[in-house]
Amino acid sequence: MESLGVLxxxxxxxxxxxxxxxxxxxxxxxESPPERRQDFIRANAAAIRAVVGNSKAGADADTIxxxxxxxxxxxxxxxxxxxxxxxxxxxxxxxxxxxDVLTDDVADLAIGLAIAVLRRLCQADRFVRSGxxxxxxxxxxxxxxxxxxxxxxxxxxxxxAVAKRxxxxxxxxxxxxxxxxxxxxxxxxxxxxxxxxxCHVLVVACPLTEETYHIVNREVLDALxxxxxxxxxxxxxxxxxxxxxxxxxxxRLGGAGLDVFEQEPDVPEELFGMENxxxxxxVGSGTNETRNAMADLVIGNLEAxxxxxxxxxxxx
Amino acid sequence: MxxxxxxxxxxxxxxxxxxxxxxxxxxxDEVLSGRFELLKSWESPLPLDRFLATHAANVRALLxxxxxxxxxxxxxALPALRFVCTTSAGVxxxxxxxxxxxxxxxxNAGTVFSQxxxxxxxxxxxxxxxxVSACDRYVRRGxxxxxxxxxxGSKLGGKRVGIVGLGSIGSEVAKRxxxxxxxxxxxxxxxxxxxxxxxxxxxxxxxxxSDVLVVACALTHETHHIIDRDVMAALxxxxxxxxxxxxxxxxEAELVKRxxxxEIGGAGLDVFEHEPAVPEELFGVDNxxxxxxxxxxxxxxxxxxxxxxxx
Numbered sequence: 353m354e355s356l357g358v359l360x361x362x363x364x365x366x367x368x369x370x371x372x373x374x375x376x377x378x379x380x381x382x383e384s385p386p387e388r389r390q391d392f393i394r395a396n397a398a399a400i401r402a403v404v405g406n407s408k409a410g411a412d413a414d415t416i417x418x419x420x421x422x423x424x425x426x427x428x429x430x431x432x433x434x435x436x437x438x439x440x441x442x443x444x445x446x447x448x449x450x451x452d453v454l455t456d457d458v459a460d461l462a463i464g465l466a467i468a469v470l471r472r473l474c475q476a477d478r479f480v481r482s483g484x485x486x487x488x489x490x491x492x493x494x495x496x497x498x499x500x501x502x503x504x505x506x507x508x509x510x511x512x513a514v515a516k517r518x519x520x521x522x523x524x525x526x527x528x529x530x531x532x533x534x535x536x537x538x539x540x541x542x543x544x545x546x547x548x549x550x551c552h553v554l555v556v557a558c559p560l561t562e563e564t565y566h567i568v569n570r571e572v573l574d575a576l577x578x579x580x581x582x583x584x585x586x587x588x589x590x591x592x593x594x595x596x597x598x599x600x601x602x603x604r605l606g607g608a609g610l611d612v613f614e615q616e617p618d619v620p621e622e623l624f625g626m627e628n629x630x631x632x633x634x635v636g637s638g639t640n641e642t643r644n645a646m647a648d649l650v651i652g653n654l655e656a657x658x659x660x661x662x663x664x665x666x667x668x
Numbered sequence: 669m670x671x672x673x674x675x676x677x678x679x680x681x682x683x684x685x686x687x688x689x690x691x692x693x694x695x696x697d698e699v700l701s702g703r704f705e706l707l708k709s710w711e712s713p714l715p716l717d718r719f720l721a722t723h724a725a726n727v728r729a730l731l732x733x734x735x736x737x738x739x740x741x742x743x744x745a746l747p748a749l750r751f752v753c754t755t756s757a758g759v760x761x762x763x764x765x766x767x768x769x770x771x772x773x774x775x776n777a778g779t780v781f782s783q784x785x786x787x788x789x790x791x792x793x794x795x796x797x798x799x800v801s802a803c804d805r806y807v808r809r810g811x812x813x814x815x816x817x818x819x820x821g822s823k824l825g826g827k828r829v830g831i832v833g834l835g836s837i838g839s840e841v842a843k844r845x846x847x848x849x850x851x852x853x854x855x856x857x858x859x860x861x862x863x864x865x866x867x868x869x870x871x872x873x874x875x876x877x878s879d880v881l882v883v884a885c886a887l888t889h890e891t892h893h894i895i896d897r898d899v900m901a902a903l904x905x906x907x908x909x910x911x912x913x914x915x916x917x918x919x920e921a922e923l924v925k926r927x928x929x930x931e932i933g934g935a936g937l938d939v940f941e942h943e944p945a946v947p948e949e950l951f952g953v954d955n956x957x958x959x960x961x962x963x964x965x966x967x968x969x970x971x972x973x974x975x976x977x978x979x
Binding site for chain 2: 457460464465468471478481486496498516519521616618619633641
């Protein structure tokens with residue numbers, strides 16, 4: 353049987369790449385200069401039967417059209433916003449992602465960001481490192497995370513994991529979702545503005561789709577308010593970023609912990625000078641343990657496909 | 669207005685005197701002024717001993733703010749003192765023996781700050797493992813577009829957490845970290861059968877079976893440098909130490925050596941042996957290395973005003 357040809361659009365993970373190299377014929381798109389990439393794809397289209405995507409690059413309509421032998425898109429992420437799912441369904445192309453293995457890390461980071469913002473942890477660290485403790489006396493008072501009402505947008509795997517952790521801090525939990533979830537004691541809001549108005553920390557934990565694009569807009573930010581904190585561990589485009597920056601600048605929003613941005617790796621520089629924000633470079637699943645587990649899942653899905661066995665974590 | 673327990677012999681209209689040796693926060697000042705006549709040593713041009721001799725001869729109550737040391741010599745200067753209250757949970761800055769000998773009652777902040785301290789310990793641990801502060805610096809310096817993705821951190825879930833001191837703070841830490849999937853064990857002066865955690869009979873034993881040590885016990889003669897070289901060696905080169913107790917619970921010089929030699933996985937420190945001095949060698953430790961140091965006046969919430977939550 354012909355070795356599976358796998359298109360890798362960007363570097364993702366050394367372990368993943370070495371495992372792909374061991375088994376398959378890997379086509380590394382980034383090794384061609386940008387202006388030659390269409391040619392590269394055309395030249396190798398006959399061999400490419402799989403694409404490995406992630407949060408930055410996947411399989412959009414043009415890519416799918418250019419790969420007539422494409423059979424499977426295996427995402428090195430749980431998010432599928434870079435994959436044209438409708439087109440995949442239309443073409444009978446399978447799609448897999450990496451749920452569950454990254455849930456803990458992403459939820460841990462959400463809580464870590466909330467605590468860091470409310471308790472000014474990074475600022476305090478900077479304060480000590482600068483020597484200011486010696487000259488300026490103690491760092492100022494902040495506000496506790498424990499007991500604050502947490503509002504979660506999207507009560508899926510990650511949303512539930514965030515809730516479970518926040519509960520251990522005595523935080524009441526409420527959520528907004530497309531529909532109310534059975535079997536939870538959490539307070540459901542059918543309207544996101546109402547959720548934002550009634551919580552202290554708002555966590556974005558839903559998938560990015562056309563419906564959830566800019567779901568956190570000016571109205572939601574204003575409802576969250578001058579003492580409210582936004583934590584985004586979803587996707588940058590969930591939040592209207594210019595509105596977010598304006599709300600922070602004008603004091604209409606209390607603070608933000610952000611793992612994702614609309615135009616990664618570019619982050620609005622105005623945020624760099626703000627002490628009520630914590631900015632991290634899309635590290636939600638960024639641990640050795642989890643990335644290895646994600647890579648194993650990608651390989652596992654590709655292997656299952658090659659062997660005609662049931663896929664491990666199919667979405668399409 | 670005096671409370672119902674007005675000391676005998678005083679006119680009811682006279683508020684009891686309360687001695688302060690360090691300035692309180694405004695909100696605390698306001699609350700106290702309503703009930704006490706405040707004697708504020710720092711507002712006097714006199715050196716402290718002269719101030720006390722002149723003004724504090726009859727003062728019966730002292731409020732300790734900012735961990736001011738209360739020892740024999742100070743107590744000698746306050747012959748009428750009956751009561752010392754500290755705004756902290758810790759009492760290591762107060763000579764309890766001397767107070768007992770003189771029949772002086774001592775009160776602390778009890779468990780009022782336990783949740784704050786516990787959540788800060790969790791915040792520090794996530795910061796160390798997931799490099800939150802280091803990442804924040806990286807992004808603010810504009811390095812993400814220039815240098816690409818930040819190196820990977822380490823997963824919190826599944827890390828064995830050993831709590832040194834399972835008191836109010838320690839138990840609140842345990843409750844939180846369980847929810848992150850961390851198995852919890854502890855070393856404490858006595859077993860706590862009401863908790864479902866594994867007990868180890870010494871800090872070194874605990875360290876040998878832990879990936880993370882959270883230090884949350886009181887500082888006493890017995891616990892000075894309880895986290896010593898042996899404990900650090902037992903914890904191992906990938907181990908993490910989180911200290912939200914007192915600086916002197918940890919042999920700081922030894923810790924610094926290990927950090928510099930890469931013989932410890934990382935440390936999240938809210939307290940230091942010689943505050944506000946922090947070993948400068950630690951400041952250079954950045955990116956790639958999981959070290960976070962945080963000043964902590966926000967832990968020393970002086971007092972919880974009756975109204976706002978300080979936010």
